[in-house]
Amino acid sequence: MYTPQQPGQSPLPRTLEPEPMDDESEVQEYQQMDHDGVNGAFVDDLIAGGSVGPKVVDLGCGTAAIPVLLCQRLGEIEVLGVDCSVEMLEAARIEIELGSVTGRVFLEHADCKLLDGFQDAAADTVISNTMLHHVAEPERVMAQAIRILTPGGRLFLRDLARPASEADVEGLVDRHAAGESDYGRQLLRQSLHAALTVDEVVDILAALSVPPEAIRMTSDRHWTLDWIKPN
Template identity: 25%
Template sequence: MKRITEPELMEDEEQVSAYANADFSEAHDHFIALIQQQVVTDQMPEIVLELGCGSGDITQRFAEAFPRCVIDAVDGSQTMLNFAAQRLPLHLQQRVNFYTLLLPAIQFPKSRYPVVFSNSLLHHLHDPYTLWESLKQVGDPGGMVFIMDLIRPDSISEAKQLVYDYASGEPEVLQTDFYNSLLAAFSISEIRQQLNRVGLELSVEQVTDRHVFITGKI
């Protein structure tokens, strides 16, 4: 099935509110657990960058899982970042910095980071090389990368089945969002081709019926 892109930024108030209030705990805890399999808690570098942090759910989970870390979290949508800032618990406010930043960016809050992570950004990007080039631009040489995203199903009926299986209890706007995101996602072989083209030797592994996990060193 051919990829169908969706708008890059999530800026519509209703869409963002539904996204920010949805329960993504299963997928997001899984992402954090996959990172914890790669790096033990006290060996996580003290400063990390999150790309496309949205309403900050992963940001918070990462901050709780790695209590020594300061997280610079960026997103191009001010609407998303408003939700992220509002819901950030007081005890994390010293360690989480949100920045409005549209990718590709000329400048990041810091010039280089030893860890860059991102969940569900890749499928939003019309040009996937925006993500891969950003990693090369802002990741330390030898720095770690953790990316999770959706995998594009083979057919419309598979996409509809995934929406039914995982989002049938959610508001319609969220179901539509999920469906559009599945259609906008890349296949595993497309991701491998993209990484080959930019010379990033990262492992690409399917970790659920709908998610891919991409990790390794820059």
Template identity: 40%
Template sequence: MIPRVLEPESMDGPDEVAQYDAMDHRAVNDRFVADFLAAHGPCRGGEILDVGTGTARIPIALALADPKARIVGFDLAPAMLERAGRNVAEAGVADRIRFILGDAKSPASLGDVRYEAVLSNTIVHHIPDPAPALAAMVERLEPGGTLMIRDLARPDDAETLAALVERYAGEESPEARELFRASLHAALTVDEATRLAAGAGLPADCIAMTSDRHWTLTWRRPA
């Protein structure tokens, strides 16, 4: 089993933001949105919280897919949110997406509001101890609301990790390949993710491997 090796938490350098935003994540983002809508059903008009929103590619895809979607993008990095604001304006959905700067590890910064759904894509691996952030996300969910968290899964061995980097980032720049390799190293295994969910009082079957490199937590708070 390869050990978890953390990478920097915040992605706030201008070069880092530009490099991340230039990577083509459309296929995985569209799959995230389709899986969320399949689990949740059509948006009901309440606000949806996206934790670690980055440059808002998932909120934009969700707003374009469902005209009732209203999203709050939450992130630690001002430079990410600055780019996110521009992307949202360019996509013509600025009237349904707003942003909050804050740290998911400090539950108070998520505010007292309950959300129709809480989403998060590929941020768990950035957080050294994700338990307080997960507890805060569960707490912010209104009755009947959907929690969907997806992240990379750390493979068991170095050969599998190298093969994933080759398969999914082989054509990318050396910097993008290195970012993907480091992210896989920093990720939880699916067993660690299952223990994390259990620690937040969620059932073990809420976690599943949903691709050869992602686990997904899907849970509906009882109405």
């Protein structure tokens, strides 16, 4: 369960960053960063928290690291990874082949705020990992995620939480990106500035009839939504 912001606290203003990472050199830099721990924790928590699939949609799949891990862990699922970056999807095709999950992980180039080609109730599970902070209007992504989720299906979203101060941002960068390149450290710094606060997430989801009890902080820098869509 989340803890509401205390009276008198004033978080940093949200500073947006460009939505698609569609430059080949940027994607290569991104791939050189160490995402194994975060991706592994996401998959572990998803599996531990309830049923998954069989039809899974990953919004903002990037290089498909999580769909690959998920299919390696669970034998009876298929994952459709959606991303608006062509370069990310090109890298994902290689990762799918290397991960020996060809024929179980599929890719779709689409804007997660629209998903025009997706029918209502198309997925049993909808997931997304640290994508929402890239989006200027994350409420549109959340609304689409709920729309394509079947009644009784599971929505599992995780993203960064915007800290209250510059000092908190730098503390998290030092703690979690100490071994990264200058690019990697700056990427985390920008992402923390672009992230939502938990209170902002709660307000967005309240308008979509998702209760605040479904949202909680799950690390020193991540919030997680784990929710079953009512039948």
